[in-house]
């Protein structure tokens with residue numbers, strides 16, 4: 001009798017449930033028999049303004065050179081990031097999306113008997129990566145206002161804790177923790193714990209807590225940023241970490257040699273120079289959130305005011321609402337996998353996309 005190959009697989013991999021991405025436009029268009037251009041995708045917190053034209057131009061210029069391996073050290077990009085954040089080159093790391101940096105942190109720090117702490121209803125990549133390396137995923141309840149309960153997270157720390165994620169603003173809830181609370185928390189985190197500030201949505205926040213200062217104070221902190229959200233480069237896969245030289249060194253050891261591809265290196269360097277595009281993206285999201293809040297308020301539908309580029313709305317029966325909107329060509333995200341079955345998450349798009357989404361929702365919800 002032949003045994004199935006999975007019998008021999010790494011049990012930590014075998015037991016995983018793969019990440020569930022937002023439903024792709026092409027797939028939806030095919031299923032509905034619609035033109036992809038008629039589909040509105042507000043499912044994955046992407047930037048509806050698209051990428052910076054400067055980034056696109058940089059990629060066009062670099063495209064003919066893709067037969068050559070990229071710079072394995074990502075020198076130009078990391079130098080730029082170091083200057084931008086006022087740290088040394090050795091305090092930077094880059095990767096294929098900040099998802100890869102999450103993976104590298106887990107790879108570098110986690111194994112059996114070790115623990116990772118994160119807030120409940122958090123980004124689903126954390127438990128996946130944690131379990132992949134055989135560590136225990138410790139989930140801490142949020143405060144009644146849905147923000148991270150930092151005091152409870154402190155109490156959850158044990159001698160086995162190695163990573164503690166503070167997602168600021170957090171996805172999919174949209175809440176934030178601020179400076180004073182963070183200072184009190186950081187003063188009490190023991191040195192065997194790396195605090196990871198996942199700041200994927202920080203560009204959209206009106207108040208941005210200074211987390212870099214903890215690194216300057218010598219604390220074991222990694223700040224993760226991504227080009228997928230405000231910078232509009234999700235399809236490229238580009239993210240980075242600002243951290244201590246020791247942690248950056250661990251990430252460097254755990255990565256593959258060319259983990260930041262050529263297109264991603266040149267596009268991100270160009271995108272960082274396009275402050276206008278970033279500002280326009282942030283403005284679009286701030287205005288779009290008001291568009292949604294006004295509608296939800298008038299319909300009497302509860303939502304969590306968001307510091308990100310998405311809104312979590314309590315429609316009831318999230319999966320049903322998701323499916324009904326999908327039939328109309330509007331792709332949203334149901335929250336079954338996040339333990340929030342009564343909610344849907346809507347990414348804030350252009351004014352026209354938001355209007356279309358609200359029109360469909362109004363009909364679906366009978367408002």
Ligand SMILES: *Cc1c(COP(=O)(O)O)cnc(C)c1O
Pocket residue numbers: 045096097098099100123167170171198200225226227228229234237238239
């Ligand atoms: C989107 C997101 C990321 C980054 O994703 P990448 O595309 O891999 O850079 C990281 N953390 C959170 C909480 C996110 O929502």
